[in-house]
Each structure stands twice: as C-alpha cells, then as structure tokens.
Amino acid sequence: MTADHLVLAGGGHSHALMLRRWAMRPQLRPAGLITLINRHSTTLYSGMVPGLIAGHYRHSEIAIDLRRLTDRAGVALIIAEITAVEAHHNRLLLAQRPPIHFQRISFDVGAETFNKGPYLERSQAALAMPIKPLEPALAWLEQQDSQVLLNDSTPLTVIGAGLAGVEVALALRHRWPKRPLNLQAHHGQPRPALKQALSKAAIVIVPSGTPLSGPALLCTGSQAPAWLATSGFPVDPLGRVRTTKTLQVINHPHCFAVGDCAVIDKAQRPAAGVWAVQAAKPLAQNLERLSRRQPTRPWQPQQLALQILGGQLSSGRFTAWAFWGNLIIGPHPWLWYWKEAIDRRFMGSFNELPSMSGVLKRQESMACRGCAAKLAEKPLNDALKQAGLGALGQQPEDAALIASTSSGDSLLQSVDGFPALISDPWLNGRLTTLHACSDLWASGAHVISAQAVITLPKVSSELQQELLVQTLKGIQSTLEPQGAKLIGGHTLEARSIPPQPINLGIQLTLSVNGKVASGRVPWSKGKLQSGDVLLLSRPIGSGVIFAAAMAGEAHPEDLDAALAQMTISQHNLLTALRSLEERHTGMQTIHACTDITGFGLLGHLGEMLSASNHQRHRAGLQPLRLLLEAAAIPSLQGALLLLKAGYSSTLAPANRRNWHLLNPSINGEAAPIEIALNDVTPGSEHHQALLELMVDPQTCGPLLLACSTKIASELLRDGPWQRIGQVQPM
Known part of the structure; x- marks a missing residue:
C-alpha cells in the first residue's frame, strides 16, 4: 500500500528525529498521509530538563517546535490527548475528538512516573507530584516558587534516589538555595560518589517511606501510559509495549513502538534517552522500506549507554558525573561543559531545517491561508461594479x-x-x-x-x-x-x-x-450614532502570527495562544447581548455591529463609517468620524513583535489602502478615523506596528459593536469587551 495513513502517536525523541530526517531529505518520506498526534505543540528534550528545573535554561531553549518540524516534513499535526488504541480496528481514540483511523502507526508517547511501589502511604499520595509527564510537573514547580518567595520553610522531598532523582534534587537546590530539601532513598542509595555532593548541597537523605511533612516530587522510575496496557498489545511488567528487533509490535506488524513506552523483547534496555535517539534511524528506515514494499530489517541497540548527570558544587559552579555501567567518572566541571555541548548540539540540529525565514518579510510573499486568502477589497468592488452589482459592495452587510x-x-x-x-x-x-x-x-x-x-x-x-x-x-x-x-x-x-x-x-x-x-x-453595520462607544470582543493579530508560522518564525506559545482564542465560540456573546436588550425594553441597545475578518480592523471600521454616513447624508444629518485609542487596541500575544520584525499576511498590502482613512482631506477636514497615540511616538516602530495591526486580516476574529455609554459600562463590567474608541460628529 503506497497511499496509506501513517500515524505517529507521540512527539518523543525518536519521532522528532525521524521528522527532521524527512524534512532534510524529503525524498525518503513515506508516501501517503502522515499525521503526528501529540498533547502539546512542543516536546521537551529530556536531557536538558534538569537544567531547566535549575534555571540554567529557558523553556524555549529545550523545546522542539513540532509545528515547524511537521510543516517542513510535510506531515499533519494534531494537538490532542490520546486515550486508547484499538489495534484490531486501526483506530486511535482521542479526548473530546473523533477517532483517527490508520493503516500503520508508530508509538513514541513517552512514559509516566512509576507509582505502584511502596513509596507513599495512601493518605499522603495527594502531596506528591509525579515528575512525568513533564509539563504538569514543571507547572507545579512554578507554583512552589511562590511558596519560596513567601519564605516558607516547609521542606520539599524528592522521592526516589536513582540517577534521575539525584539530578532533580541537585537542580532544585540551584533553583532554591535556601529551601529545606530531602531525598527519600532505599537502603544503599544513592551511590556513594553522589552522597558527598548531596551533603554539600544540604540535601538531607531520609529512608524510603519516611512520612512527608510537605510537598514531594515523585522520581520513582517510569512506566508506559496506562492506556497502552489496555490496548491488547503484549506489554512487560512496566506496561511497555514489547516489540521485535524491527521495532514492530509482537503479533501486530503494522504497529511500531519506540522510546520509553516500548522495549525490544530480545534486547531489553532501561528507559533512557540515548536509546530513543538511536532508535530514530532504524525506525525511519523500516517505515520507509514498508512504503516501498520492502521487508523491514532488525536493529541491535548497544548494550550499555553513557549517562552524564549534571549538578552543582557548593561553590555554585556546575559539575557532572559520567556513568558507564558500574564505572563512575567525576565530578568534574569539564564533564558539565561536555554534556552542555552535546545537549545544545542536539537542539541546534532542529534549527538546521530548510529555512523559509524572510520569505514573508516586507514585499516578499507566500500565499497565506484562512481568511487571508480572501480577495482584496479593490478588485472585489471593481468586479461587482462591472457585473452590475455595485450596490453589494457599497453597503455590505x-x-x-x-x-x-x-x-x-x-x-x-x-x-x-x-x-x-x-x-x-x-x-x-x-x-x-x-x-x-x-x-x-x-x-x-x-x-x-x-x-x-x-x-x-x-x-x-x-x-x-x-x-x-x-x-x-x-x-x-x-x-x-x-x-x-x-x-x-x-x-x-x-x-x-x-x-x-x-x-x-x-x-x-x-x-x-x-x-x-x-x-x-x-x-446593521451602518447605524452608528454620535457619542457611541466602540467595543471589541477580543484581541487581533492572527493574520501575522500564521504568516510568520509559515516562515517558521512564530513562537510556538504565540501560535498556541492564537489558536486557543480562535477555537472559542462567540455565540455566547450573542446570547448575552440579546439578554441585555431584554433588560432594556424599548431601548435600542446595540446601534451597529460587525465582525473583524479579512479586511482587518481598519477596513471593517471603514465599512461601518461609510454605511452610517451614507444613511445620514440621505437623512440630512451631520457625518460622523471615529476616534480610536492606540493603547486600547488589544493584540494577540506576539503579534506586535512580529509586525515590528517585518512579517505580514499576504492580504495586508491590499488592506493598507485603507490607511487613507487616517489622513485629513485636502480641504483640511478632519480624518474620518483618527488614532489618539498618547504615549506612542508618531512615526516610531511601535506606531508603524499599530498601523499594520489595524490592517491585519483576521480568521475567527472579534465582534465589534457600537452602543451608548450606559450600555458600554454594563458590557465592560460583565463581559470580555475592550473599549477601543468612540464615535464623534465630523
């Protein structure tokens, strides 16, 4: 089968490296549809997580951008939580989503903290946070930071004294120099070479099972996600999927599994990042071979793996130990520098993808999608006039x-x-x-x-x-x-x-x-009244964020925030507005309303103003103008920075023709729309970014309404609305 659906379940190290391979060498990519499913748009490089905990790295420095990676590899991306797999029906079940069908699937879903041992009394389990999955644990540590700021002397206990537990404990000491820290260890743990470092770091080793007197972090080893054990796949005692040396699940040749969630039946190894990294190439080769109707090939992983554990000396300098089986080297600062060089080189490899940077800058363009694919306003109106339908463009509703x-x-x-x-x-x-x-x-x-x-x-x-x-x-x-x-x-x-x-x-x-x-x-759009307040229901800037994403230059968290807003339905706002009308019987509460889409905020404001003034002219009334407040126009996270960097949607240049609405007439009349800049310097970089924001095309953009000051005060008190300006007589 050459035109099938290959699903990559999980964004672990093996899958990330395989996607990088296909991005760099697209001729190797299997034919058909390939979909990556992961719970986040980024995946964290586990080797640098202790450094993140210590504060040595920022989150962005250890996060692999899966959107950028899949875009370059020609792979679809779905952000969702996997809840089960029905192998015999070729279905992957997702939380709050329809199932995904596949012809082949590869699992690299990582692991969860092992929680079946005698580590905690049931009554104290609520005090402990598992270190895996990583994202919830990192958020929990940020909450613990607030306790430290309050000079809380409650000790935090790391439960589990394997290499991972020791490394996390040393990282926490660097994060919190004065907070009491305990390390709960079984008899004979940790290794003698590490006990001295823990003692110098004022980390108290306590026996396993010691009652907790405060919060705890579980570092007790790993197990595969529970849903894999119920899949019908053969699994080991830790729930890891058992595979052959070809990385195919035993008795399920259309399914593959790698990383911490899997184990090769005849080459069992403990969960460790080094084997996940090494498995990427044989996994990719076997999937590529199947796509070409060729047989898969076995892979023999190395017997031992070098592990480097980073920490901190009492002097505050970073150091590290190297472990090869029972051999221990260190501590020595040079081992730390070596580890850091390896880790940064690994992360740097994901920045070597075929670059599209600058493609969307300034006048260069690449066709944007969503509402940015809308036909520009001028050719649309010209075509309507030539077709004898000019009225549709003059007063559009x-x-x-x-x-x-x-x-x-x-x-x-x-x-x-x-x-x-x-x-x-x-x-x-x-x-x-x-x-x-x-x-x-x-x-x-x-x-x-x-x-x-x-x-x-x-x-x-x-x-x-x-x-x-x-x-x-x-x-x-x-x-x-x-x-x-x-x-x-x-x-x-x-x-x-x-x-x-x-x-x-x-x-x-x-x-x-x-x-x-x-x-x-x-x-209607066209019933603005003098004195009306202009309200916007949510921030703008989606056009430039998606444009920059196509160039691989949008930050993952900015794109996540934009999508999180866009997926929220605004029909509840309508319900609330109609309820407001019922409370004000006999009063027209909403004078005019529109939504901000392809022509941007300025274009849709121009439509409202033009339609209103057209009606007022026929009624012999004075025309209106709009006064906007620059500081009040809300923008999506990251949008203004991207606009300042020169990115823009491909529809934005056509929308810029509406900047003429901001200029006074040649007769000295005031501009139809004026922006009160206040602290913004005219002609500055920030001023230019605001102008670009106002012509940025929006997909799933905000509602914009005009109402009286009294009604606006109620909406501002009870809803998400933001006041951006007001209507004035010309």
Whole structure:
C-alpha cells in the first residue's frame, strides 16, 4: 500500500528525529498521509530538563517546535490527548475528538512516573507530584516558587534516589538555595560518589517511606501510559509495549513502538534517552522500506549507554558525573561543559531545517491561508461594479435578510469559507464554521442550520473518507452547542496536485442560516450614532502570527495562544447581548455591529463609517468620524513583535489602502478615523506596528459593536469587551 495513513502517536525523541530526517531529505518520506498526534505543540528534550528545573535554561531553549518540524516534513499535526488504541480496528481514540483511523502507526508517547511501589502511604499520595509527564510537573514547580518567595520553610522531598532523582534534587537546590530539601532513598542509595555532593548541597537523605511533612516530587522510575496496557498489545511488567528487533509490535506488524513506552523483547534496555535517539534511524528506515514494499530489517541497540548527570558544587559552579555501567567518572566541571555541548548540539540540529525565514518579510510573499486568502477589497468592488452589482459592495452587510416568517421571525443567511488554515482537518472544520457563523452573530442572529461544500484533495478514497469524517465532525462541534444542524451540502474532488500534507488540500465553504426572533431587529453595520462607544470582543493579530508560522518564525506559545482564542465560540456573546436588550425594553441597545475578518480592523471600521454616513447624508444629518485609542487596541500575544520584525499576511498590502482613512482631506477636514497615540511616538516602530495591526486580516476574529455609554459600562463590567474608541460628529 503506497497511499496509506501513517500515524505517529507521540512527539518523543525518536519521532522528532525521524521528522527532521524527512524534512532534510524529503525524498525518503513515506508516501501517503502522515499525521503526528501529540498533547502539546512542543516536546521537551529530556536531557536538558534538569537544567531547566535549575534555571540554567529557558523553556524555549529545550523545546522542539513540532509545528515547524511537521510543516517542513510535510506531515499533519494534531494537538490532542490520546486515550486508547484499538489495534484490531486501526483506530486511535482521542479526548473530546473523533477517532483517527490508520493503516500503520508508530508509538513514541513517552512514559509516566512509576507509582505502584511502596513509596507513599495512601493518605499522603495527594502531596506528591509525579515528575512525568513533564509539563504538569514543571507547572507545579512554578507554583512552589511562590511558596519560596513567601519564605516558607516547609521542606520539599524528592522521592526516589536513582540517577534521575539525584539530578532533580541537585537542580532544585540551584533553583532554591535556601529551601529545606530531602531525598527519600532505599537502603544503599544513592551511590556513594553522589552522597558527598548531596551533603554539600544540604540535601538531607531520609529512608524510603519516611512520612512527608510537605510537598514531594515523585522520581520513582517510569512506566508506559496506562492506556497502552489496555490496548491488547503484549506489554512487560512496566506496561511497555514489547516489540521485535524491527521495532514492530509482537503479533501486530503494522504497529511500531519506540522510546520509553516500548522495549525490544530480545534486547531489553532501561528507559533512557540515548536509546530513543538511536532508535530514530532504524525506525525511519523500516517505515520507509514498508512504503516501498520492502521487508523491514532488525536493529541491535548497544548494550550499555553513557549517562552524564549534571549538578552543582557548593561553590555554585556546575559539575557532572559520567556513568558507564558500574564505572563512575567525576565530578568534574569539564564533564558539565561536555554534556552542555552535546545537549545544545542536539537542539541546534532542529534549527538546521530548510529555512523559509524572510520569505514573508516586507514585499516578499507566500500565499497565506484562512481568511487571508480572501480577495482584496479593490478588485472585489471593481468586479461587482462591472457585473452590475455595485450596490453589494457599497453597503455590505454581514448577513442578508432573506425572509420573514408568519410569526414575525427574521431569517438571515451568510456564506463564508477558505482553504484549510491548518493541517488538522477536525480543527480546521471547527475554525471555518466558527468564522462563517460570526457573520450571523454580528447581525444579531442565532444560527439554526448550515450547508457545506467540501473540496477534498485527489487521493485514495480511504483517505478522502477519513478527511471528510474529520471535517464533518469539526463542523458539528461548532453547530451542535448552538442548537444548529448541518442539513446538507456537496462534496468535490480537487483537480490540482495535493500539497504536503494532503490535509491542506481541503477547502470548506459554508452557507449558514440564522434567525432573529419576532420583536427584535437584525443588527446593521451602518447605524452608528454620535457619542457611541466602540467595543471589541477580543484581541487581533492572527493574520501575522500564521504568516510568520509559515516562515517558521512564530513562537510556538504565540501560535498556541492564537489558536486557543480562535477555537472559542462567540455565540455566547450573542446570547448575552440579546439578554441585555431584554433588560432594556424599548431601548435600542446595540446601534451597529460587525465582525473583524479579512479586511482587518481598519477596513471593517471603514465599512461601518461609510454605511452610517451614507444613511445620514440621505437623512440630512451631520457625518460622523471615529476616534480610536492606540493603547486600547488589544493584540494577540506576539503579534506586535512580529509586525515590528517585518512579517505580514499576504492580504495586508491590499488592506493598507485603507490607511487613507487616517489622513485629513485636502480641504483640511478632519480624518474620518483618527488614532489618539498618547504615549506612542508618531512615526516610531511601535506606531508603524499599530498601523499594520489595524490592517491585519483576521480568521475567527472579534465582534465589534457600537452602543451608548450606559450600555458600554454594563458590557465592560460583565463581559470580555475592550473599549477601543468612540464615535464623534465630523
């Protein structure tokens, strides 16, 4: 089978190195769809975790960016928690997500802290935090930092005196020079060579089973995640999946397993990063061979592995010990420098991927996705005029009123869609639907139904079915909480060559229908009133973040934060706004509303102002202008820094034509839209970044509304709204 679905479950060291191999040598990549599934968008290099705990490294220095890695390797990425695998049905189960089907799968899901030994009394288990998984443990240590700042003298105990426990204890001493620290050890632990260092570091060794007098960190060895033991795979006493020397699971040749969650049946080794690193190449070669219909080959791991344990001398200098079987060398500072050089070289190898840096800078561009794929405003309006539909562009509304029912309800309709923004088909279906629904929310309508047109890449029917299921489930995840239904649609097959990963070849368009209940009116863009306050529901800047991500220059945490905001439905805001209307019977609470999408904040403000002034001109009223507060415009984490660095979406240059709205007229009239800069220096780098932010195209962007000062005060008190300016007479 050459066009199948290979799933990489977990972003451990073996998988990360294999992805790097395919990024550097794409001709080796197996054919078909490859999907990496991991609980985070980054994976931590275990060899540098003690240094992170000690404060020697920053989190970003030891984190491998899986999004960047998968992008370069042509691999799809899904951020989700794996809960089970059904090997006989070729299904991987995920938390709060539909299952993923596969033809082949490789497991590199790491390990959890072993918790079945007689380490803790049941009554004290709540005091202990397992060191694995790492991310929750690191967050817990940050919480412990606050106790240290309060001069809390409660001791912290490290339970487990193997090499990992000793290294963590020494790292904690560097993190907290004065906090009481204990190391709970079995008889004969730790090794004599390490006891002296622990004593000099004022770390008290106490017998195993000593009652805890404060919080504890469990470093008691590792076991495979519990869900693997219930999978039906053969496992060892630690729950590790047993494999042959080809790294294929025994009796399951379509399944592979490596790293801390697996063990080769006839070459058993303890869990250690060195074997996970070494397993990457034979794993990749066997998957590549299967893709070419060739037999797999066995791998014999080395018998012993060099382990280097880092620590700190009483003088404050870093040192290290080297272990090779029963041989111990050190402590010596040069061993530390050697270890650090090895670790930094390993991490540096992930920065050697084919670079796209600068591709999206300044005038150079690469086609952006999501709502940034929208046609620019000028050619759109010109085409509408030539087609005799110019009125559609002059006073555009977010949704069209299509009918009124006999009971007085107003029925509205809108349509939206774009090429896949990300390689996760379920999440892409959800984001596209949220974006399409936003037009109805901005019109004050509750979504009741939708129809979808889904264009799938030209691949095998099995893969098309999987992509279609994931996309449909993503659409439903947005509609169902609103009480809306997907009532139909159409599917197409693309005629272009599929991209890598093929998930990016999906295009989704939705026709969304909504209802405004009898006695209420749909909201319009064009009914601004003098004195109105302008409110924005959430930050902007998604366009530049995704543009920089395509160049491999967005920080993982910034992209995570953007996606976390974008996946939140804003239909609850509509419910709250309509409830506000009920409390103010007889008063028009929301004067105008829109959502910020492809034309950016400035473009949509211009639409609101133009439509309002058009109506006021017909009524013989004085025109309006807008005054914005620069410091109040909220931006997504990292967006302004990227704009200052010169990154921008490919739609941004066309949107910049709306900067003319900020300029006074040649007759000396005030600018239609003015920005109060306050502490921002005109012409400065920050000023330019703000201007770019205002034309940045948004996917799943915020709602923007205008209301009276009284209503605004209620919304600012009870909701997520941010005041960004006000409406004034010209």
